[in-house]
Amino acid sequence: MAQRLLLRRFVSLALRKSSAPVRSQSSAFLPSLSSLSQRGTGITTQHRANPHTARSFSDSPACNVTFNVQNQLDFTDRVINSKIPVVVDFHATWCAPCRTLGPRLEKMVAKQEGKVVLAKVDIDDHTDLAIEYKVTVVPTVIALKDGDVMGKFVGVKSEDDLEVFIKKLI
Structure with missing residues (x-):
């Protein structure tokens, strides 16, 4: 598990340095979702990596x-x-x-x-x-x-x- 976490860290750092579109984890494991998004079903699985974007977890x-x-x-x-x-x-x-x-x-x-x-x-x-x-x-x-x-x-x-x-x- 620790090796997998470390590998993800290195990959994410490498991806953050490039500004190319990044496939999300779900699209990597579910190629059918990618094909659905290409057919115009409204499901999108790609996003741009932005290391400076803060994620909000809750509006509670x-x-x-x-x-x-x-x-x-x-x-x-x-x-x-x-x-x-x-x-x-x-x-x-x-x-x-x-x-x-x-x-x-x-x-x-x-x-x-x-x-x-x-x-x-x-x-x-x-x-x-x-x-x-x-x-x-x-x-x-x-x-x-x-x-x-x-x-x-x-x-x-x-x-x-x-x-x-x-x-x-x-």
Whole structure:
């Protein structure tokens, strides 16, 4: 898994340096979608890679305590050097359990009213961080306080389990 993450990182860096159209991961594995888009069905599978485009994960009210990590420097500044505890959600856009866990985490962090923040790290964009924190499966959630790992879990948890996890951090 780590080798695959590292390979994706190198490929994505090489693709970002070129401005040519990039085939998305889904079109690489499902060529039939590419043929559908060429027939005019409205499905498009190609996009331009833009390393400076920040992705927004959610428009929920929790956005003031939830942020997407943009790069290693941003992670160091907003997570490692944070004065308040940080819950780091390592996820991927293609991961269905991640899409289930994400809103639950946002809801639980929002309930804490600023006592804790949520950092979202897309492992496809930030493979180096995933490797550094030994993330081999998504979703993986790590709790950091003063730059130290205080707890970790893998997989989808219920809202009650998430609340207990976050309460231990505070």
